[in-house]
Amino acid sequence: MYTNENLMEKIISLCKRRGFIFPGSEIYGGLANAWDYGPLGVEVKNNIKRMWWDRFVRRRSDIFGLDAALIMNPRVWEASGHLKEFSDPLTECRKCHERFRADQLEDAHACPACGGELTDPLQFNLMLKTYLGPAEEKANEVYFRPETAQGMFVNFKNMLDTMRPRLPFGIAQIGKAFRNEITPGNFIFRTREFEQMEIEYFIRPPKNNEWEEQFDMWRREMEQWIADLGVDASRVREVEIPDGERAHYSKRTIDFEYDFPFGRKELYGLAYRTDFDLKNHEGYSGENLKYRDPETLEEFWPHVIEPTWGVDRSVLVTLLEAYREDAEKKRVYLKLPPKLAPYQAAVFPLLSNKSALIEKAENIYKSLQSSSSKLHVAWDERGNVGKRYYAQDEIGTPWCVTIDFQTLEDDTVTVRDRDTAQQVRKSIAELDDYVKEMIGW
Numbered sequence: 001m002y003t004n005e006n007l008m009e010k011i012i013s014l015c016k017r018r019g020f021i022f023p024g025s026e027i028y029g030g031l032a033n034a035w036d037y038g039p040l041g042v043e044v045k046n047n048i049k050r051m052w053w054d055r056f057v058r059r060r061s062d063i064f065g066l067d068a069a070l071i072m073n074p075r076v077w078e079a080s081g082h083l084k085e086f087s088d089p090l091t092e093c094r095k096c097h098e099r100f101r102a103d104q105l106e107d108a109h110a111c112p113a114c115g116g117e118l119t120d121p122l123q124f125n126l127m128l129k130t131y132l133g134p135a136e137e138k139a140n141e142v143y144f145r146p147e148t149a150q151g152m153f154v155n156f157k158n159m160l161d162t163m164r165p166r167l168p169f170g171i172a173q174i175g176k177a178f179r180n181e182i183t184p185g186n187f188i189f190r191t192r193e194f195e196q197m198e199i200e201y202f203i204r205p206p207k208n209n210e211w212e213e214q215f216d217m218w219r220r221e222m223e224q225w226i227a228d229l230g231v232d233a234s235r236v237r238e239v240e241i242p243d244g245e246r247a248h249y250s251k252r253t254i255d256f257e258y259d260f261p262f263g264r265k266e267l268y269g270l271a272y273r274t275d276f277d278l279k280n281h282e283g284y285s286g287e288n289l290k291y292r293d294p295e296t297l298e299e300f301w302p303h304v305i306e307p308t309w310g311v312d313r314s315v316l317v318t319l320l321e322a323y324r325e326d327a328e329k330k331r332v333y334l335k336l337p338p339k340l341a342p343y344q345a346a347v348f349p350l351l352s353n354k355s356a357l358i359e360k361a362e363n364i365y366k367s368l369q370s371s372s373s374k375l376h377v378a379w380d381e382r383g384n385v386g387k388r389y390y391a392q393d394e395i396g397t398p399w400c401v402t403i404d405f406q407t408l409e410d411d412t413v414t415v416r417d418r419d420t421a422q423q424v425r426k427s428i429a430e431l432d433d434y435v436k437e438m439i440g441w
């Protein structure tokens, strides 16, 4: 467990102070559990999404990308079972009227807030409803998607027709999902609007146990992903979800749980959805959603393995794992994996009132930025260099490059490392390669 007390408070405060994450609609007193990503937060979030998309879509020939509409035909949710099944048990305290998810309470009868008596739980549907068009009537009712997955199933036929994939193959999507959660909270851990990264990986029906192999393959991919976020494996548990507790579509589910400072909770999930979705969508839509084997010409519904990642929970664990307090040097730093940091490098002219230093530093800043579109570079000329280092440490910038008087003579700069606070002298010519090599690009 964490030795750092009040870690969540520290992270939330750092996020606000340094422009990572702000409370949503703050000038109006906020909106419960809504959060806005600021300039640095959006960089971390985009870096995570880019790493995911690169790894699972662009670097693989068997997975195809998709960006489907958030609002889908409501029949989708009939077919998927969400209208009927996608609910949590809601209970209310008869005394203080606070509401809870009954399945998350230790004592199903006593209110955890005041000890009052709780009502019998009712199933509460988590789908967020709205209306399309000017009339608020039943015929215009639609839902914001509660998962990105259904976009993949309803486009299955389009994928077959356009990409002509051979099994096994996957469809991947990153996008927003909405759930009218009963008890949102813990910062960006549980919100009503959040982002997911999901893959539907289609395989042959399980005559030959192929699904178990593919399930294990995805399990390993997820373990590797978690390691690449910089997460200490000792804080992750893989939990087999027993019969009766799995989602309505799943035959096997593993939750990847993480020891958050507020308890052990789900980070990601891996589920075997069988042919549940394709079969139901064929039934409801009347479209043939079978795959035709090009050799045997046999037609069947592929089965599907679904690894799913929450983007916001990924940002949260990345920040929690990175937070460091260095008592000796009286500094806080974020030990972020360099490719996930908001900036990969910062450039400082030693003094802000010496035009020769500024000019030289500006050239280095521009050349670092343009040499590789992947490097995001910060510029700072305020205050003294020591303070600038500490400011960059706190936002996780791995390397600070300082241009001093020696630079003007021999074209070398100092490069200071965030984690060790050590400085080395490098020539300007080797700077770009040095940073890229350290990042691992």
Ligand code: ATP
Binding pocket: 147, 179, 181, 188, 189, 190, 191, 192, 193, 194, 195, 196, 266, 267, 268, 269, 308, 309, 310, 311, 312, 313
């Ligand atoms: P939980 O048990 O925490 O409610 P879940 O089992 O309902 O989660 P899934 O339906 O498996 O979650 O959703 C896939 C992923 O989406 C989760 O592993 C999580 O990372 C993310 N996620 C789900 N609900 C939320 C939410 N309300 N806020 C932020 N992320 C979420």
